[in-house]
Amino acid sequence: MKHCLICTNCKKKHKPSIFLLRCDDCNSVVKVEYKDFPQDKNSMMDSLLSSNSTSLGDGDTPIIPLNNLGEKLAHKFLYAKLEFLSPTGSFKDRGANVLMNVAKNFGVNEFVEDSSGNAGASLAAYASFMNINANIFVPHKTPDAKKEQIRVYGAKLFPIEGSRNDTTISAMSYSEGNDILYLSHNLSPYFSEGMKNVTYEIIQEGFLFDHVILPVGNGSLLLGMYSAYEALYKQGKITNIPKFHAIQASSVSPIYNYFHGIDWDISQVLPTLASGIAVSNPPRIFEISDTIRKSKGTVMTVEEKDMIYWKKYMSENEGLFIEVTCSAALAGLNKLLKEKKIEPNEKVLIPLTGTGLKESK
Numbered sequence: 001m002k003h004c005l006i007c008t009n010c011k012k013k014h015k016p017s018i019f020l021l022r023c024d025d026c027n028s029v030v031k032v033e034y035k036d037f038p039q040d041k042n043s044m045m046d047s048l049l050s051s052n053s054t055s056l057g058d059g060d061t062p063i064i065p066l067n068n069l070g071e072k073l074a075h076k077f078l079y080a081k082l083e084f085l086s087p088t089g090s091f092k093d094r095g096a097n098v099l100m101n102v103a104k105n106f107g108v109n110e111f112v113e114d115s116s117g118n119a120g121a122s123l124a125a126y127a128s129f130m131n132i133n134a135n136i137f138v139p140h141k142t143p144d145a146k147k148e149q150i151r152v153y154g155a156k157l158f159p160i161e162g163s164r165n166d167t168t169i170s171a172m173s174y175s176e177g178n179d180i181l182y183l184s185h186n187l188s189p190y191f192s193e194g195m196k197n198v199t200y201e202i203i204q205e206g207f208l209f210d211h212v213i214l215p216v217g218n219g220s221l222l223l224g225m226y227s228a229y230e231a232l233y234k235q236g237k238i239t240n241i242p243k244f245h246a247i248q249a250s251s252v253s254p255i256y257n258y259f260h261g262i263d264w265d266i267s268q269v270l271p272t273l274a275s276g277i278a279v280s281n282p283p284r285i286f287e288i289s290d291t292i293r294k295s296k297g298t299v300m301t302v303e304e305k306d307m308i309y310w311k312k313y314m315s316e317n318e319g320l321f322i323e324v325t326c327s328a329a330l331a332g333l334n335k336l337l338k339e340k341k342i343e344p345n346e347k348v349l350i351p352l353t354g355t356g357l358k359e360s361k
């Protein structure tokens with residue numbers, strides 16, 4: 001057995017399984033633990049699967065300098081990783097790749113999933129080419145283009161009235177009522193494994209970053225990227241782990257408040273255009289907070305008007321058409337620079353997580 005699932009709370013080890021979303025002793029979320037931590041993408045897939053993996057061609061996204069932005073913010077070393085060039089237009093394809101390959105390996109032929117849109121589209125695409133039936137639940141306010149994209153791949157779409165949390169509740173109840181596997185990408189330990197590949201690619205290309213700034217809702221990208229950095233650092237393969245800064249919309253900010261020790265509850269949620277990070281109850285909040293602390297990074301919130309501003313700025317000045325969720329990281333970068341949390345000679349990476357094309361009305 002090349003990997004197992006370990007409880008993030010009581011540390012109980014469980015056998016690999018696509019069906020286990022929580023520890024059977026304490027009900028906490030679980031994560032993947034490897035016998036030997038993989039050194040690259042291929043060895044990771046070998047450790048997770050007993051058969052060969054298949055892919056839609058996600059990953060290996062370009063890293064480019066943001067020169068005009070650098071000039072505007074008076075900081076030379078700003079880089080973007082163009083995750084929105086993934087097959088379905090978002091970084092979620094990396095997670096969908098691993099999750100769907102593991103599901104196929106376990107003989108899954110149908111599942112239920114809930115998403116704010118992008119993850120649902122990714123899973124629908126992977127399910128389509130792996131001949132698996134997908135039932136995708138999304139909030140009814142999800143942009144039409146994302147809903148249409150999920151339908152295009154042949155998935156059954158369920159738009160749900162109410163909040164993002166109501167969507168999760170509906171998906172779970174449909175799964176129970178119809179005896180179909182609930183394959184939550186937020187709870188499954190396999191989804192964020194795909195995000196480790198972002199770190200493998202950065203290191204293989206020889207990039208050394210001091211800061212990574214990213215929008216955080218459920219934290220899969222942050223958790224996946226950091227764990228690969230940490231493991232490679234412990235093995236002596238790299239000499240530095242970047243500081244990870246999580247950016248949330250001020251309208252939905254559970255991680256910000258938990259990290260800074262401020263009371264917060266779901267009744268404080270306000271509407272936000274950053275639907276990809278509008279997660280009021282992230283299941284991995286403790287793990288996310290610990291990870292940011294270990295990396296010596298921070299959590300910030302940004303306002304709606306700033307996200308809209310930076311989305312427009314990136315299109316008009318860098319030729320990069322990104323979604324509002326993604327522009328939260330740019331608004332966060334601006335704040336981090338103003339607060340002098342980034343030194344003048346430090347290199348900054350911003351993964352541009354999702355395309356703006358799917359947000360157009």
Ligand SMILES: [Zn+2]
Nearest residue numbers: 007010023026
């Ligand atoms: Zn446990």
